[in-house]
Amino acid sequence: MTTGFQGDADMTRFIGVESLAAMVHEVGVDTFLRGLADYIEADFLRWSQFHKVPRHASHGDIGVVELMPISDDRLFGFKYVNGHPSNGRHNLLTVAAFGVLSDMATGYPRLMSEMTLLTALRTAATSALVARRLARPDSRVMAIIGLGAQSDFQALAFRALLGIERLRVYDIDPDSTAKFVRNMSARGFRIEVCDTSQDAVVGADIITTATADKRNATILSSNMVGAGVHINAIGGDCPGKTELQRDILSRAAVFVELEEQTRIEGELQQMPATFPVTEIWQVLAGMAEGRTDADQITLFDSVGFALEDFSALRYLDDLARDSSHVVEIDLIAAPSVPVDLFGLLEAHRAPVPLLAA
Amino acid sequence: MTTGFQGDADMTRFIGVESLAAMVHEVGVDTFLRGLADYIEADFLRWSQFHKVPRHASHGDIGVVELMPISDDRLFGFKYVNGHPSNGRHNLLTVAAFGVLSDMATGYPRLMSEMTLLTALRTAATSALVARRLARPDSRVMAIIGLGAQSDFQALAFRALLGIERLRVYDIDPDSTAKFVRNMSARGFRIEVCDTSQDAVVGADIITTATADKRNATILSSNMVGAGVHINAIGGDCPGKTELQRDILSRAAVFVELEEQTRIEGELQQMPATFPVTEIWQVLAGMAEGRTDADQITLFDSVGFALEDFSALRYLDDLARDSSHVVEIDLIAAPSVPVDLFGLLEAHRAPVPLLAA
The missing domain is CATH 3.30.1780.10 (ornithine cyclodeaminase, domain 1)
Known part of the structure; x- marks a missing residue:
């Protein structure tokens, strides 16, 4: 009522x-x-x-x-x-x-x-909830590439749910970087500001990409992604907008919210329709495997879902x-x-x- | 902005x-x-x-x-x-x-x-706007069958736009009738409460049907509808809910809001898909004829449209x-x-x- x-x-x-x-x-x-x-x-x-x-x-x-x-x-x-x-x-x-x-x-x-x-908060909560299942349990360092409106919430959620306190960050815009450092330093994070995205991912256990470019960009190329990393890909979220080199998807175990939606809107739009993915609800419910070994690359291709x-x-x-x-x-x-x-x-x-x- | x-x-x-x-x-x-x-x-x-x-x-x-x-x-x-x-x-x-x-x-x-x-007001305004084009210009008396929540607004709109002050009304429920008479008498209408819907339509230039029965009912049968009447059919507005005997539609020139919607939701659901109707915007724009002579029966099969x-x-x-x-x-x-x-x-x-x- x-x-x-x-x-x-x-x-x-x-x-x-x-x-x-x-x-x-x-x-x-x-x-x-x-x-x-x-x-x-x-x-x-x-x-x-x-x-x-x-x-x-x-x-x-x-x-x-x-x-x-x-x-x-x-x-x-x-x-x-x-x-x-x-x-x-x-x-x-x-x-x-x-x-x-x-x-x-x-x-x-x-x-x-x-x-x-509320959407910024729920997007971050979803990312962290999924990473808690897919990232290596010993993950300590997260790289964040793209320090726009969503990045602060991502940092907070990963600390709240996974205990991540060390961040390596990069953004092409110095003002966005300054904003992030100001907000998150005050919240007690240890932040390393990097000169390039290549630098930011060095030693990172988790990589969050959250750039705002409305095109097919390569924020993350395959040679930047080492074994055992979990990638939390937030920014590729509509047709014609992607952040990852497609080779990364080929190397990774890819997890999505709703398959039919992500094939249109996510990083997945770069891959053939037969490319295998797992819906994350199946992992949470114990009906599908998440990470199977410490060297595996896991990728959450997140586009945001009505649920x-x-x-x-x-x-x-x-x-x-x-x-x-x-x-x-x-x-x-x-x-x-x-x-x-x-x-x-x-x-x-x-x-x-x-x-x- | x-x-x-x-x-x-x-x-x-x-x-x-x-x-x-x-x-x-x-x-x-x-x-x-x-x-x-x-x-x-x-x-x-x-x-x-x-x-x-x-x-x-x-x-x-x-x-x-x-x-x-x-x-x-x-x-x-x-x-x-x-x-x-x-x-x-x-x-x-x-x-x-x-x-x-x-x-x-x-x-x-x-x-x-x-x-x-606001929906009650816009439904009434639409009814009156359409009747102003389709009813005989010398219309003076309106019958209203069904005295629920919409009826008061219909009466007010028909007076505001067409000058109708004389009403012949009927509802199966005495409380609804009492409510209508109380509200509209205070607003200065001349109201004749009738014992049957057959009685209500006698001498009416315009007939408004606005009953709430969720089924295929016959509120108005063909023998009740004389030459020259305009029918404002409000109550038949979803699949399985109609008010008029189908013979009335056969005798009338039928006007609708959006044809494809009314074929599913309106009185029109009783007729074959080829039954001819005119979208009311065409009449208002002078692109289609409305009433062509004083003896014609015109029917507005209204279901309510997003516009x-x-x-x-x-x-x-x-x-x-x-x-x-x-x-x-x-x-x-x-x-x-x-x-x-x-x-x-x-x-x-x-x-x-x-x-x-």
């Missing part, structure tokens, strides 16, 4: 940018990331219970708006997300998002949340119960008698105060 | 149930309905500019949740709407909705609104500029430097006082 009733509306929980930030700090960012990873894992473990459908995309001249729905028997969730590379010029985000979680029993929305911050957004909304919905930072909005009308919708409108004919407390 | 900027967020206009009701009364319900009809007509007239796509439906055991997107080059809109016949048992609405309007140039949402009331929701959101967005009843919500994060999303989160680490001392 919905979270409340107030006057003429069934109230929906609303978590805006400020509320989400406050909720993260309320429990602490490490605890938040670990909790988020637990919810994502729990949902991956019941993979077959979800109705997974293609996203809906509305393409404009300079960008796209997408609706990503997913549901199980109990809950329906969707994320609204845009993709506008030119937004940076207006100091707007190229990707911004919000989402809604609803009860399938009534069809009523129970939670609406900002999802720009992770669903889990994030579900986590937030549970956290919101004990949080003082949630407000409610009157999204759904509640006439006292359902056939008398007009009566609800008429009841407001006299001036009413703008906001309830 | 978005409507404002506040601290760490690009603000989105939010129109909840209370705000919408207040905005309707701010301009007056008649003016609101006429304005709404103007926006709907304007959008029907530029029909080919819209990217029209099928709705996305998530079916559960006892209901459905739908996302209905539509866009032109400038704006993207979608409506979230549920359909849960069993909701009435919990005193919840069987159909409730909200919607979002976004800028295609940035992908950012500019307006979010409740759409339960009408888009027009309603657009109308609301324009009205909101001059309204004191709109609030803003922090749906979209706005880091001062786009790559420093974590910095935005971190800025909220210390408790922030709500108001400066």
Whole structure:
């Protein structure tokens, strides 16, 4: 059911940018990331219970708006997300998002949340959750190539879930590098800033690639990748945008979220349709092998999947119960008698105060 | 662009149930309905500019949740709407909705609104807009069969757009009838309550059917429909739910919103795929004939189309500029430097006082 009733509306929980930030700090960012990873894992473990459908995309001249729905028997969730590379010029985000979680029993929305911050958090939690299964257990050093908006969250999640504290980092942009070093030094990481990506990967047990180039780039070439490394490839996430030389995929055991989606959007778009991959839910469920030996190269070709957004909304919905930072909005009308919708409108004919407390 | 900027967020206009009701009364319900009809007509007239796509439906055991997107080059809109016949048992609405309007140039949402009331208003405005073209110009009396949530809005829209003040009404449920008579008498209509639907249609120039039965019913049989009548059929709006005897369709000139949708959802589901219909935008644009003579039976087989929701959101967005009843919500994060999303989160680490001392 919905979270409340107030006057003429069934109230929906609303978590805006400020509320989400406050909720993260309320429990602490490490605890938040670990909790988020637990919810994502729990949902991956019941993979077959979800109705997974293609996203809906509305393409404009300079960008796209997408609706990503997913549901199980109990809950329906969707994320609204845009993709506008030119937004940076207006100091707007190229990707911004919000989402809604609803009860399938009534069809009523129970939670609406900002999802720009939340997507960054869930992407990092998913990466770390997968690396915890696929990276060598003795992994201590992570290289991060690409120090944009996602990189800080990746660092935090890998420390929270795998205990990684040593980072070797590289970005082509000095401002992004300075931003990362400033933020993460303050959070206690030991950071080595490198002059090249080749340098950054030296001695790394895990390599995270998270660059923003909208083209087929070679951020990581095969000769840079040694035995036993786990690669967490975040940046190759839409058609025409990849980061890894294809030889790396040939050498690696490749893991994906949803195979049919990753073949279109991921690093996998470089490989023939018959190239074998494993869906990560099978590894988490013990139905498929993850890493088989210490010398193997494992690769998580991550593009982001609606299930992770669903889990994030579900986590937030549970956290919101004990949080003082949630407000409610009157999204759904509640006439006292359902056939008398007009009566609800008429009841407001006299001036009413703008906001309830 | 978005409507404002506040601290760490690009603000989105939010129109909840209370705000919408207040905005309707701010301009007056008649003016609101006429304005709404103007926006709907304007959008029907530029029909080919819209990217029209099928709705996305998530079916559960006892209901459905739908996302209905539509866009032109400038704006993207979608409506979230549920359909849960069993909701009435919990005193919840069987159909409730909200919607979002976004800028295609940035992908950012500019307006979010409740759409339960708004859908009732836009459905009525569409009915009246179409009847203004198809009903005989000398129409004075309307029969309404089915006095549920939609009926009051229909009466108001037909008076606002066509000057109809005399109503002959019937509903199987005395409570619904009492509700309608109470609301609409107070609004100055001359109402004749009838004992049967047969009685209600006697002498009516326009017949509106708006019953809620979820099955193939015969609310209106062919012998009840005389020459020259305009039928506004609202209630047959999903597979397996119709109100009219099929002989009526055979005798009438039938008009629809989007042909492929109405063949599945409307009264038209009773007819063969070759049965001729006219899309109403063509009549409004002068590209197809509407009523050709005073004896013709015209029938608007209305199921509701995403374009009408888009027009309603657009109308609301324009009205909101001059309204004191709109609030803003922090749906979209706005880091001062786009790559420093974590910095935005971190800025909220210390408790922030709500108001400066």
